[in-house]
Amino acid sequence: MFITFEGPDGSGKTTQIRRLSAWLTLRGLNVLATREPGGTRIGDAVRAILLDHVNTELVDRAEVLLFSAARAQLVEQVIRPHLAKGGIVLSDRFADSTFAYQGYGRGLALDDLRRITIFATADIWPDLTIYLDLPVEEGLLRKQSGAMVEWNRMEEEAVAYHQRVRDGYLKLAEREPGRWLVLDGRQSVAYIEQQIRRRVASALGLAVAGVADSGVN
Numbered sequence: 660m661f662i663t664f665e666g667p668d669g670s671g672k673t674t675q676i677r678r679l680s681a682w683l684t685l686r687g688l689n690v691l692a693t694r695e696p697g698g699t700r701i702g703d704a705v706r707a708i709l710l711d712h713v714n715t716e717l718v719d720r721a722e723v724l725l726f727s728a729a730r731a732q733l734v735e736q737v738i739r740p741h742l743a744k745g746g747i748v749l750s751d752r753f754a755d756s757t758f759a760y761q762g763y764g765r766g767l768a769l770d771d772l773r774r775i776t777i778f779a780t781a782d783i784w785p786d787l788t789i790y791l792d793l794p795v796e797e798g799l800l801r802k803q804s805g806a807m808v809e810w811n812r813m814e815e816e817a818v819a820y821h822q823r824v825r826d827g828y829l830k831l832a833e834r835e836p837g838r839w840l841v842l843d844g845r846q847s848v849a850y851i852e853q854q855i856r857r858r859v860a861s862a863l864g865l866a867v868a869g870v871a872d873s874g875v876n
């Protein structure tokens with residue numbers, strides 16, 4: 660099973676991935692957590708280019724191709740081999756980030772992005788996408804007030820851009836309700852965790868008793 664996590668910066672994806680990974684691992688499943696852009700040596704080098712403040716001249720088309728190049732590398736080296744072994748892959752962002760940020764955010768044509776994505780991934784798609792939704796201002800505030808402030812190139816964008824990204828995510832989710840689980844990122848970490856467990860447990864046929872207990876493990 661291939662599960663991706665999407666949402667604005669500061670929505671809590673990392674925390675939830677860590678918790679879900681631990682929970683599934685305790686149940687004897689072979690879980691691999693990764694992130695985009697990055698997750699491979701080459702992907703991490705591409706990530707450094709994408710997030711570096713000095714790269715102000717990076718053009719939109721090149722940006723898409725760099726994200727897609729990192730994705731191609733991650734699919735081939737990490738995701739596909741792990742799925743082939745029967746493992747579960749959790750990814751912090753995947754192709755839906757490209758549709759939301761480069762498509763809805765920057766205005767590139769979704770059809771082009773789909774074609775590029777299918778080429779990059781050899782047509783692998785998540786079985787489940789968990790979207791942690793947050794109002795734009797709240798996401799930006801959370802990121803700024805974090806203990807380790809990491810204000811990268813992608814986040815220096817205008818609030819209007821982030822609003823388009825959020826609206827884009829919601830449209831993507833609406834279009835494919837069977838694949839997306841949309842959760843309110845303002846709920847407590849424990850509550851969100853519980854919702855995620857419920858959905859994943861039912862998809863994997865895990866005992867519902869495992870999700871009925873109250874939260875910690």
Ligand code: TYD
Pocket residue numbers: 667668669695696710726751752753754756757758760761811813814
């Ligand atoms: P990162 O520091 O990993 O942010 P986060 O913790 O929110 O995931 O930075 C990744 C940034 O790259 C983030 O702002 C979203 C953006 N992004 C795209 O614009 N397109 C993409 O295809 C991907 C994967 C990420």
